[in-house]
Amino acid sequence: MSNGDVQMRELGDNFPVPDMGGTPWVTPKPLSESKVAIVTSAALYPAGGEAFEAGDTSYRLIDSAARDLVLGHWSPNFDRTGVAIDLNVVYPIDRLEELAADGTIGSVAPQHVAFAGNQPDDVSTIRMDSGPRAAAALKADDVDLVILTPV
């Protein structure tokens, strides 16, 4: 049992969420033709690169070849050892490469996106500014599909 995870999920249950005004919908391309990117809130950044500040609303683009990624998240409230053992448990980049190799997905995007999960409560910056800019960066790479992984 984990009191920590139970408590964090209870916090989430009681956390107010923004009104997003419905559910946007894109009719997806066939998976075998889709270019797939990862968007994570683990605050990953390349070792030696620009770290995340506490409350950081910005994002980092991560080259698809990068594996030495630092977990820059500021919350002490989750397990960090899983990702130290295997990056893929947060950022399944090797799994995507395997799925591209066997033709399940069309291709792996050339770059991926990392935000920090602990955002200011109103999430206005990622909603109105940094989020759309990150999406535009992936659109410029002709990304069709993103898989979002939380931390």
Next chain:
Amino acid sequence: MSTLAHVFEEAGIATIVLSSTRSVAERMANPRTLHCEFPLGRPLGKPSDAAFQHDVLARAFALLDATEGPVLVDHPEVIEADETALSCQIPPRFDADAHPAVDEANGIRKAYDRTLEARGMTNVGRSVEPDGMADAVQVLVDIAAGTPWKEAGIPGGNTTALCHDIRTYYEEAALSLANVIDGDGDIPAGRAIEAWYFDETETGKLVLEARQVMKDAEAPFPVWFYMVPGHR
């Protein structure tokens, strides 16, 4: 994550969220969500288990068959974190003159270095480098003993960063002490190493003690609260 799903979908990119808190994904009405009741910090569930990670991704990609949303499906397996302390040996006392926590921090350096060599990188270094770890622990010894926190010389001036680095130094060392990273040890459950650090090590207990002293001295909430997980 859910906010970003809306943003990316609105930008014309199809999205699938692997959610960690079901009620948030539900209330946010994301286009496509696979809820994964896995340990927080492990959204793909199991480290070093490619087959399981592929299963998660396959179930996520299956949501693309839906013709309208929101669609929210649960991964059938629940994996709980386990706050039973990892069983691993801490090196014996070496320097009887040092505080037990400082001595311990020096004692696990070789284990930390083995993990560093195996991984080729570290998450330590937000405000303290490994060479400064014993001095950083000594700062907490001083705070716990009554030195006002503002006068204790907190490296970088940020207790959250300081405690992150010390904890991460220990957690990365534990991966070698338990033969996880460079041996055939079992993969520890989520939070098992966290529990080892706070329940079993001198330094983990010291952090809790120093935090209580700072709280009692009415240090600002963000200065003491984020030194350890909230439930501790």
